[in-house]
Amino acid sequence: MSADVHQEVFIQEATELLQELEESLLELDDNREDMELVARVFRAMHTIKGSGAMFGFENIAALVHSIETSYDLVRNGKLGITKPMLDYSLKACDIIKEMLTDPAMKADSPLALEISAFFTETGGQAPAKKVHEPVSKEALLVRQNLTTFRITFKPSPEILLYGSNPELLVKEVAALGEASVSALTTHMPDLNSIEPEKCYTYWEIILTTDKSENDVRDVFIFVQDESEININIIDDFTGGGDNLKRIGEILLEKGDINNEDLTALMDERKLIGEVMVEKGLVSQDALDAALTEQQHVRQIREQKAAAENISSVRVPSEKLDFLVDLVGELVTVQARLSQIAVKENNQEMLKVAEEVERLVWELRDNTMSIRMLEIGSTFSKFKRLVRDLSAELGKEIELVTHGGETEIDKTVIEKLGDPLVHLIRNSIDHGIETPQERIAAGKEEKGHIILSANHSGDSVLIEISDDGKGIDKAAVLKKAKAKGLVSEGTELSDKDVFDLIFAPGFSTAEKVSSVSGRGVGMDVVRRNIEALRGTIDIASVQGKGTNITLKLPLTLAIIDGLLVVIDDQFFIIPLSIVNECIEFNEAAHRSSSGRRIIMVRNELIPYIHLRSFFNIQSEAPEIQQIVIIELDGRRVGFVVDSVVGDHQTVIKSLGKAFKDIECISGASVLGDGSVALIVDVQKIYTGIE
Amino acid sequence: MEENTAVKNGTSCQVLTFRLAEEVYGVDIMSVREVMDFAGVTKVPHTPDFMVGVINLRGNVVPVVDLKKKFRMGATERSVNTCIIIVEMQIDGESTILGALADSVQEVVEFEDSVIEDAPRIGTQLNTAFIAGMAKRESGFVIILNVNAVFSMNELSAIAQPAAEEHAE
Numbered sequence: 001m002s003a004d005v006h007q008e009v010f011i012q013e014a015t016e017l018l019q020e021l022e023e024s025l026l027e028l029d030d031n032r033e034d035m036e037l038v039a040r041v042f043r044a045m046h047t048i049k050g051s052g053a054m055f056g057f058e059n060i061a062a063l064v065h066s067i068e069t070s071y072d073l074v075r076n077g078k079l080g081i082t083k084p085m086l087d088y089s090l091k092a093c094d095i096i097k098e099m100l101t102d103p104a105m106k107a108d109s110p111l112a113l114e115i116s117a118f119f120t121e122t123g124g125q126a127p128a129k130k131v132h133e134p135v136s137k138e139a140l141l142v143r144q145n146l147t148t149f150r151i152t153f154k155p156s157p158e159i160l161l162y163g164s165n166p167e168l169l170v171k172e173v174a175a176l177g178e179a180s181v182s183a184l185t186t187h188m189p190d191l192n193s194i195e196p197e198k199c200y201t202y203w204e205i206i207l208t209t210d211k212s213e214n215d216v217r218d219v220f221i222f223v224q225d226e227s228e229i230n231i232n233i234i235d236d237f238t239g240g241g242d243n244l245k246r247i248g249e250i251l252l253e254k255g256d257i258n259n260e261d262l263t264a265l266m267d268e269r270k271l272i273g274e275v276m277v278e279k280g281l282v283s284q285d286a287l288d289a290a291l292t293e294q295q296h297v298r299q300i301r302e303q304k305a306a307a308e309n310i311s312s313v314r315v316p317s318e319k320l321d322f323l324v325d326l327v328g329e330l331v332t333v334q335a336r337l338s339q340i341a342v343k344e345n346n347q348e349m350l351k352v353a354e355e356v357e358r359l360v361w362e363l364r365d366n367t368m369s370i371r372m373l374e375i376g377s378t379f380s381k382f383k384r385l386v387r388d389l390s391a392e393l394g395k396e397i398e399l400v401t402h403g404g405e406t407e408i409d410k411t412v413i414e415k416l417g418d419p420l421v422h423l424i425r426n427s428i429d430h431g432i433e434t435p436q437e438r439i440a441a442g443k444e445e446k447g448h449i450i451l452s453a454n455h456s457g458d459s460v461l462i463e464i465s466d467d468g469k470g471i472d473k474a475a476v477l478k479k480a481k482a483k484g485l486v487s488e489g490t491e492l493s494d495k496d497v498f499d500l501i502f503a504p505g506f507s508t509a510e511k512v513s514s515v516s517g518r519g520v521g522m523d524v525v526r527r528n529i530e531a532l533r534g535t536i537d538i539a540s541v542q543g544k545g546t547n548i549t550l551k552l553p554l555t556l557a558i559i560d561g562l563l564v565v566i567d568d569q570f571f572i573i574p575l576s577i578v579n580e581c582i583e584f585n586e587a588a589h590r591s592s593s594g595r596r597i598i599m600v601r602n603e604l605i606p607y608i609h610l611r612s613f614f615n616i617q618s619e620a621p622e623i624q625q626i627v628i629i630e631l632d633g634r635r636v637g638f639v640v641d642s643v644v645g646d647h648q649t650v651i652k653s654l655g656k657a658f659k660d661i662e663c664i665s666g667a668s669v670l671g672d673g674s675v676a677l678i679v680d681v682q683k684i685y686t687g688i689e
Numbered sequence: 690m691e692e693n694t695a696v697k698n699g700t701s702c703q704v705l706t707f708r709l710a711e712e713v714y715g716v717d718i719m720s721v722r723e724v725m726d727f728a729g730v731t732k733v734p735h736t737p738d739f740m741v742g743v744i745n746l747r748g749n750v751v752p753v754v755d756l757k758k759k760f761r762m763g764a765t766e767r768s769v770n771t772c773i774i775i776v777e778m779q780i781d782g783e784s785t786i787l788g789a790l791a792d793s794v795q796e797v798v799e800f801e802d803s804v805i806e807d808a809p810r811i812g813t814q815l816n817t818a819f820i821a822g823m824a825k826r827e828s829g830f831v832i833i834l835n836v837n838a839v840f841s842m843n844e845l846s847a848i849a850q851p852a853a854e855e856h857a858e
Contacts, residue, residue: 615734664733675731677731
């Protein structure tokens with residue numbers, strides 16, 4: 001592996017750590033007494049510093065060092081968190097981000113120096129403290145809380161290639177206390193197959209120290225991923241000096257002898273308990289109780305060990321995208337298999353086809369769930385945005401988030417960032433008033449923006465609400481009339497007025513600020529959301545605040561669809577909005593004075609002839625079907641020739657050539673290789689309305 | 690025209706020739722992905738009539754254009770020789786594939802630069818922007834098309850009809 005690869009890994013890791021750091025810092029701002037958060041900040045900084053120095057980012061290490069020292073003081077209760085401290089820490093995060101992309105950047109940019117100076121001052125000139133001071137044996141013996149660890153350190157054979165020297169690590173551990181080190185060479189291959197660049201030795205260190213297991217682990221922090229490190233407490237000096245372990249136990253613990261062998265050996269002798277019972281020293285009951293206890297402890301330990309083994313895997317997202325593509329293709333092929341099986345009417349093949357269908361569905365659901373990410377990661381970005389922007393505008397705003405654990409498809413999350421930033425900026429700039437205005441209006445000085453997410457059927461609802469001044473409908477109307485978007489004298493409902501905000505080129509801000517008001521806003525937001533097959537809704541009460549709701553599909557790649565036929569063409573209607581399908585006889589309804597309304601169980605439902613809407617020139621069959629869908633709580637019927645059934649719809653884009661088509665949102669390949677078009681019900685509905 | 694120079698820069702270029710009605714056209718072989726039989730086209734509603742529809746090309750949905758309709762030469766009659774030429778080109782900087790209907794595909798011909806001339810300003814039914822050059826050969830001219838211009842975004846999407854109005858109640 002080359003150094004570049006390591007730098008790459010470091011940059012990736014550091015970026016994540018920085019994000020975590022930023023989150024913790026922002027949380028810390030709200031909750032300055034939380035020592036847990038301080039510790040988290042400290043740990044993140046410590047790791048960035050350590051691995052930064054290791055991979056040649058000395059500039060980062062130098063900068064972080066000064067900050068870390070201050071947080072160490074906070075951690076030890078010698079310093080309180082202050083606002084400037086957090087401000088500088090956040091700025092430092094930004095600088096480190098830049099340094100990551102540009103390693104040549106020196107730590108002596110004016111801002112970096114300012115940050116360092118600030119923290120050196122608060123940190124009380126604390127000198128770089130040596131990580132581990134060697135401890136003299138005498139000093140050690142009088143200390144309390146001594147623990148003896150057995151540390152098995154099996155570095156990966158490639159450790160030397162990574163630039164780490166295992167020997168130094170071993171020495172560092174040994175310096176933590178009283179240690180006996182044995183180097184074990186059982187894995188050493190014979191001379192012919194030795195590769196001199198590899199490390200075959202492993203070490204076993206018996207260490208008695210007053211440090212905690214974590215302190216010991218810290219030594220290995222940079223090699224722990226590649227190396228096998230086992231740290232066991234073998235004696236914590238709590239049980240007095242006389243319960244020394246038997247040699248069998250020690251060997252067993254070390255794994256040098258396995259349990260069966262030992263038991264076999266032990267079985268040759270009588271068990272100590274049985275001997276005791278025989279001699280009448282203890283009763284059988286007492287022995288059973290003791291054995292149960294032993295069993296219990298063992299079980300608990302095993303459970304604990306199992307819990308610790310649960311881990312996650314980091315996978316590049318391209319691989320996931322590819323997996324989803326493959327599953328998409330598999331779904332198509334499976335559809336074809338099922339179709340052939342039905343056509344051939346081969347019982348055995350039908351069985352296989354069904355089995356494959358079940359597996360493919362499961363695979364699909366599973367793959368989709370892998371791509372689901374918690375939306376919280378996006379939310380935390382906005383905390384910083386709100387903090388910075390509100391300071392810039394002299395407003396006091398708190399961002400409250402709910403439902404950060406709501407999961408949504410990765411691609412949706414990625415495309416959601418920009419629209420959300422825009423909406424939140426709008427709330428900060430146009431929505432929330434200045435503290436003076438708020439007090440004058442009888443409101444709390446501090447404004448609130450609530451960002452929440454939750455599931456609703458197969459969609460995710462994201463709400464952005466603020467308690468600001470709301471949308472001034474009169475101002476919107478006036479502006480729209482001035483821009484010629486509405487003609488004079490038209491009566492508009494509230495909803496229509498709010499919809500004007502999404503018209504291209506519309507911006508209500510009197511002044512253009514750096515934050516918003518350039519008028520390229522809301523129409524782009526709406527387009528982005530619609531590109532995700534989502535919808536956007538505004539509700540606002542003047543003086544009380546604004547509430548914007550985004551409704552987004554859980555996933556973009558595969559949906560459940562209802563396959564319908566018109567003429568000899570296939571169309572797909574998203575199943576999630578389909579309410580019911582009913583038979584429809586045109587002739588029987590012609591009487592109702594030309595109005596296209598059908599009565600279904602005492603409810604009048606308007607309907608649309610998809611055939612004529614799509615300009616398909618052929619006679620409709622006598623008996624047709626109406627697919628009734630529900631949109632925004634209203635029901636509409638779509639007349640089609642016939643309904644085929646449900647279809648796993650792998651959505652394919654129609655591409656740029658068809659980007660202006662309003663009534664079709666995509667296409668899907670059917671089992672027989674033909675193409676079915678996905679009907680954009682929402683667009684048709686709003687178009688006709 | 691970038692493509693004019695692209696065709697003429699090399700010492701020679703290879704062109705796939707095909708027939709639309711009685712005339713022979715050509716496209717630079719570098720932009721041709723494959724040629725396939727005409728079958729299974731799904732018409733997309735509310736599109737200009739020269740957009741024949743979409744086909745399934747190994748799992749990808751690819752739009753097909755009727756060049757004759759596009760060039761106002763009447764509709765392409767479907768026959769055994771009717772083919773779809775799959776071309777690859779740039780739309781708004783993105784690589785896209787599209788199909789073009791041809792009455793029949795002929796051959797791949799190599800033309801020396803010297804025989805390729807600029808499009809005449811008058812005398813063709815075609816918008817000269819569509820033509821990358823005219824190649825002379827014994828049997829007549831080959832009109833080499835500028836694929837990127839013919840299938841440019843403006844040309845393709847100009848006429849999405851607002852059908853909702855036509856069918857309003």
